[in-house]
Amino acid sequence: MLSWIQSHPALSASRLAPLAVLIAFLGAAAAAGVVVATGNLILIGLAVGAIIGVMLLNSIGVAVWIVLVGTLLITGPLAMHFPQLGRIAWLFSILGFFLLAAAALYEGTNKDPHRPAMPTFIVLGLLFGVYSIGRLIVSDAGFEQGISAVKRYFQYWGLMLILATAAFPPKTIRRWLTLLLLLALIQLPFAIYQRIVLVPMRLNMPDFVMPTDIVTGTFEGSITGGASSNVMAFFLIAAMAGLLSAYRESLLRPTTLWLLLSVVCAPLAMGETKLAVVMLPAALLIVYADLIKKRPFAFAVGSLAAVIAIGTLAYSYIVLNSTDGRSLTFQQRLQENLEYNVGSRGHYGGASLNRGNVLPFWWREHGASDPVGTMFGHGLGATAGAGSTEGLGHMERKYPGFAIGLITISALLWEVGLFGTVLYLMMFFSAFLAAGSLTARASPGLDRALCRTLQAVLLMMPAMLFAVDLHLLTPSIQVLTAFVLGLVAWRWRIAPV
Numbered sequence: 287m288l289s290w291i292q293s294h295p296a297l298s299a300s301r302l303a304p305l306a307v308l309i310a311f312l313g314a315a316a317a318a319g320v321v322v323a324t325g326n327l328i329l330i331g332l333a334v335g336a337i338i339g340v341m342l343l344n345s346i347g348v349a350v351w352i353v354l355v356g357t358l359l360i361t362g363p364l365a366m367h368f369p370q371l372g373r374i375a376w377l378f379s380i381l382g383f384f385l386l387a388a389a390a391l392y393e394g395t396n397k398d399p400h401r402p403a404m405p406t407f408i409v410l411g412l413l414f415g416v417y418s419i420g421r422l423i424v425s426d427a428g429f430e431q432g433i434s435a436v437k438r439y440f441q442y443w444g445l446m447l448i449l450a451t452a453a454f455p456p457k458t459i460r461r462w463l464t465l466l467l468l469l470a471l472i473q474l475p476f477a478i479y480q481r482i483v484l485v486p487m488r489l490n491m492p493d494f495v496m497p498t499d500i501v502t503g504t505f506e507g508s509i510t511g512g513a514s515s516n517v518m519a520f521f522l523i524a525a526m527a528g529l530l531s532a533y534r535e536s537l538l539r540p541t542t543l544w545l546l547l548s549v550v551c552a553p554l555a556m557g558e559t560k561l562a563v564v565m566l567p568a569a570l571l572i573v574y575a576d577l578i579k580k581r582p583f584a585f586a587v588g589s590l591a592a593v594i595a596i597g598t599l600a601y602s603y604i605v606l607n608s609t610d611g612r613s614l615t616f617q618q619r620l621q622e623n624l625e626y627n628v629g630s631r632g633h634y635g636g637a638s639l640n641r642g643n644v645l646p647f648w649w650r651e652h653g654a655s656d657p658v659g660t661m662f663g664h665g666l667g668a669t670a671g672a673g674s675t676e677g678l679g680h681m682e683r684k685y686p687g688f689a690i691g692l693i694t695i696s697a698l699l700w701e702v703g704l705f706g707t708v709l710y711l712m713m714f715f716s717a718f719l720a721a722g723s724l725t726a727r728a729s730p731g732l733d734r735a736l737c738r739t740l741q742a743v744l745l746m747m748p749a750m751l752f753a754v755d756l757h758l759l760t761p762s763i764q765v766l767t768a769f770v771l772g773l774v775a776w777r778w779r780i781a782p783v
Contacts, residue, residue: 346388346448347458353381353445354462357765358469358521362505362514363476369508375761379437385444392451405778407716407771408450414709415440418666418702425665426680435667435679435701442764449772453780459773463528463736470525470550473503473518477553484509501557505762516754517763519559520746524766525550527569527742531735534573560623561753563596565746572742638689641753644696647688652699663703669696694750694757713771714751718744721774733782736773743770 356378365372393404418439422432480501488497491510499515500507503522507513526547533543554562570592577584625631632638639647652660669691670679681700682690691697698707721741728734747767750756756763 346385346452347454349381349385349388350445350448350462351465353378353385353442353765354465354769356381357442357761358466359472359504361761362502362507366502366507366509378761379441382442382444383440385448386440387444389444389447389451392448396451402779404450405716405720405775407713407720408447408775410709410713410716411443411446411771414702414706414713415443417709418706421662421702421706422666425663425668427665427667428680431667431670431679432665435665435670438758439666442761442768444768445765446768446772446775449769450775450779454776456780456782459776460732462769467525467528467546469504470522471546473522473553474549476503477501477518477556480507481556498556499558501553503553506760514756514760514762515557515559516561516750517756517760517766518557519554519562520565520750520763521766522550522554523562523565523569523746524739524743524770526566527573528735528739530570530573531738531742532732534738535731535735537732537735561749564749564753566596567592568745568749569742572745573738632689633692634689637687639692641693644690644692645699648690648696648699651685659703661703661705663699663701663706666701668701691755691758693752694755695752697755697758711751714744714747717771717774718747720778724774724777729782733777737777740770740774740777744774 357375361372361375361378364374419436422435425432427435480503481498484500485497487509488500491497499513500509501518502513502515503518505514505517505521507515529538529543529546529550532538533540538546570588574588577588627633627641629640629642631640633640654660664681668679668681670682671689671691679691690700695707698710702710718741721737721744725734725737725741728737750763757767
């Protein structure tokens, strides 16, 4: 009987396949209808994202366009002015996971024996993912906490991996770089609007010491709460490094360079982004590092000019942009900033830790007294704060009000321990070394400008990892990070741009 069924022409694979596809689509349509009928925006966003993701499996480049535009241009302003639509970001998150699946398919089906090996930092990233999810399974984290944490950590790693596996043509990469430049240029009108309209609005709200942190350009922010001003600064300084690198390769005229730089840099003087005074010299150091031996005098003069510019920027952040109505001197404001960043004051007041004592506090609570927690952490999501979708993490509940996950590194230490944190940091360090190697052997022109810019951006990354927790929370910096790492991997395996 079984052989008859298998041999019957009406039941052949060629005839059953279209029927199976039809049934699958009908089932998906029915499921989508049920989801839409619930009226739940989150579920609807997930369903739409899943459907679009499946449709784009054969058009991966389009999916990358949607993720870049969606996270860097659409979700920030939308969530700021229409908070009820903030979950629209989940649609792009789902696309990120579909890019992850697509990357697995690309790499799994690639039979080219001459394909270069995957760069070390990608392997380290994959090891980190496997380890952290494995640690989560044996931790005390609840199911919902774990699933939400995995989503937050890895929602855009697919962007990095698809760039590392798919052979995108150089023309496509150049178009994406042009998109990023255009996004950098349009930060200015958004920043002007936020400075003129939103900053005065926040002055009338209680408990705002620094109303100007709402100047975030197109990146995430809340009129009544925190904002991703540091992400805007990171993005703009990266764009500045790209422009200067392009100029060094004679790809831009001086007048064009100064015009573009003035538009790109202007938003940095409008908001509260003190990290810029750390990231800017890091970027400039890489862009002009080769001049230290070739033209030491020119490098020294440029360094002096950079120091003056950075000092002016720091003064602007501490005094000129402190629109809180208090008459404090520069020294008083500087001391206040130091107190709640590395001094004795809590960053959020009360019992909260700050950037200076959050890591020593982790060590005091672990060390030799808790070797398992020290080495392997307490599971993803353990430090999740009130703003996360899964609610407070189980270690955050144990230390209420301490903000134990204040910065990315402290959150990693609590959640994945020393072992996972070292893997995570090694991924970035290895990527930095790879970018440096690429820069040294890159072709003159756009290729060398791109490699040098990627290396500069990766040197800026520690400032973000050790100063804020955005890497584990904010889609925009996650996409930018994944894109930079992905570009390094793409260039490692593909010909020059």
